[in-house]
Amino acid sequence: MRRDLCCFNSSGKRQMRSFSDKMGLHDLLIFCIFFSITLTMTGAVECHRVLEFCQRNDRNIPSCLESTMRNCQTPRNVPPPDPDFYMKNMHFSEEAKLKTKYGHVIRIPSEAIVKSGGMENVSVSLKVSVLSNSIFQAPSVRGSVHGRVLGVWLGEQDLYNLSQPVKMQFVNTSQNVSGKCVFWKQSNNAGLWSSEGCNTSRNNIDFVCSCNHLSFFAVLINPGSVQDAEDVHRLEYITYIGSSFSVLFTAIVIILFLIQRKRKSEHSVVIHVQLSGSLFLLHLFFLASTLGSGTEKKPVCQCLGLILHWALLATFTWTAIEGFHLYLLLVRVFNIYIRRYLLKLSLVGWGFPIITVVICGLAGSYGKYSLTESNNNETNLCWITDKTVSYITVNTYLGLVLVFNTAIMVLIVVKMWQLKLRGVQTGSRIRRLWKDWATMLGLSVILGLPWGLAFSTYGPLSLPGIYLFTTLNAFQGVFVFLWFLSTTCKSTHDERTSTKDISMSNFSS
Structure with missing residues (x-):
């Protein structure tokens, strides 16, 4: 056995010597690199x-x-x-x-x-x-x-x-x-x-x-979320009830307009109806997004989020168009004829939001958005999942629209004050005061100024601001319906008065 062992050692040494002779410097370098990489991959890094x-x-x-x-x-x-x-x-x-x-x-x-x-x-x-x-x-x-x-x-x-x-x-x-x-x-x-x-x-x-x-x-x-779960549930009820009423009353506005299509409508009325249509789609797809957020099909939620974003941008755009139209009526007054005016406004009001959401959709910016509550419950919504996209297309765009429409509102107040100083207004003082306040509130809704309360939902008055913002904007469709009804009734009354005056003049002559 000793002899066999000696023979084995002798042959082993000869084989190792032969292997070392065949192995060059280049092969040895590759072997060392491979060994070091292996050590690194198997946990050579200290914790x-x-x-x-x-x-x-x-x-x-x-x-x-x-x-x-x-x-x-x-x-x-x-x-x-x-x-x-x-x-x-x-x-x-x-x-x-x-x-x-x-x-x-x-x-x-x-x-x-x-x-x-x-x-x-x-x-x-x-x-x-x-x-x-x-x-x-x-x-x-x-x-x-x-x-x-x-x-x-x-x-x-x-x-x-x-x-x-x-x-x-x-x-x-x-x-x-x-x-x-x-x-x-x-x-x-x-x-x-x-x-x-x-x-x-x-x-x-x-x-x-x-x-x-x-x-x-x-x-x-x-930081802007609601702390108390009871407040969250109250705000949810206000939102769902208000959005349901807004869907109903904006649909009524559209139906009334279609019934009266035989009669030539003013540009202001057509723009009001376009705004009502955008609000109808906004509240309808908001309700659909809250229900669709529970689906396991990701493309469905992405599609609902895209349509909701488009409806919101369309609403912002049509409120800006309302402000632009008021500017033409109250400031420029003369030489305001624009060829194919309503067609151009429609292309801007509906086309610009389409371009925006298509770009955001290609970037994959839509999906399930979770609202965090204090009691570990979540209110899900199919919405924008990218914070940067939300800030640019919603917050920044809303801010620009509000700045423009606030300036228009200031001009309207100045015009009303000038008419008051000139003594143009008729009727009792209390009646004029109520009429002025009603006009101001109606124009504020049409110009979308209640959306500005979104920026007041932070800070020490955040909870009252959230309640006020939720209530006014959830029922915005109802307010637009009341404004549309008042303007339509006023227009009908003016037409009847004008017809009556013409008839009386013809009879007397």
């Missing part, structure tokens, strides 16, 4: 350096953190030099608890420790990283990330569907905001904040997130 490694080598930092942190190297008996990284070995018989210097408290149930591989004599590593929210870029209008993001890992396995939730406490620095617990849901090369599997509660002031899985966690806040 406290994973963030630095991902920022340097990967564009999708959350995905890199998720995959690398599970297999990173954990130095023994050496505290991590990164103050935002925490690590603790946990045994299966105890509940894991870890605190950060920012006030976060993370509690891991024993069930999660057992599922991650923890046994009687085997411990698992709990890793927590406090990250900047700038790492996570997601197109969302649901709110902004409150403070920092927590990344939580336990062992090397992915944990989900836990019967005992993982609880995380986030410090709330402001009492006047409502928040919702979310986690980072990775999808291909992008990600988004999702609330699946997470519940939100309050511990006095702080937010407590209870989730049935591990991931990156944060709290989305919305």
Whole structure:
């Protein structure tokens, strides 16, 4: 046997020598590079350096953190030099608890420790990283990330569907905001904040997130949201009832106009009807979007969101056209004939919103939009999911329309004041006063000035502002119907008076 062993050693040495002779410097370099890459991929990165490694080598930092942190190297008996990284070995018989210097408290149930591989004599590593929210870029209008993001890992396995939730406490620095617990849901090369599997509660002031899985966690806040669930339900009732009435009364306006088509209508009446049509579509598809948001078919919700956006932009555009028409009647007065006037206004009123929503639709800006409430319930709507698109096409456009129509309203008030000083108005003083106020309120609705209350829903008077904004704009269709009725009756009365005067003059002659 000794002899055989000696023969084996002798042949082995000859083979190794032969292999080293054949292996050149170039092959040795390739082997070393491959070996170093293999070490890196199998967890050669130290845990406290994973963030630095991902920022340097990967564009999708959350995905890199998720995959690398599970297999990173954990130095023994050496505290991590990164103050935002925490690590603790946990045994299966105890509940894991870890605190950060920012006030976060993370509690891991024993069930999660057992599922991650923890046994009687085997411990698992709990890793927590406090990250900047700038790492996570997601197109969302649901709110902004409150403070920092927590990344939580336990062992090397992915944990989900836990019967005992993982609880995380986030410090709330402001009492006047409502928040919702979310986690980072990775999808291909992008990600988004999702609330699946997470519940939100309050511990006095702080937010407590209870989730049935591990991931990156944060709290989305919305400073303009309603805090009390009862207020939310009241506002929902006002919105649904008001929108239903607006659909009904704007439909009546359109029907009355179609019945009277034989008689030549003034341009103002036709523009009122066009505005009524846009409001009819707006409230109708708002109700449809709230119902359609529960569907699992994503294209259906995207289509409803696109149509709702188009109807809203059409409403804003027709209110601006109302202001433009009043400018021609009250300021220019003379030489205001425009060839094919109504056709050109219709192309602007309906065409501009179509172009806008087509561009937004091609950019994929529509989907399910969730409104966050304080009691962890959600009111979903098929709407714009991109915050930038919402700010530009809704907030900015509405602001421009309101500035223009407010200037027109000021001109109308000046004209009315000049007529009053000249003594042109007739009738009793009280009657004139009521008539002036009714005219002002009617024109305010036609010019869309109640939409400006949207900018008053923030600050100390946010709750009264939300109630006032919701009520006036939900019932806007009813107000437009009353204005249309008053103008139509006035026009009919003037025609009858004029006909009567002509008849009397002919009789006397």
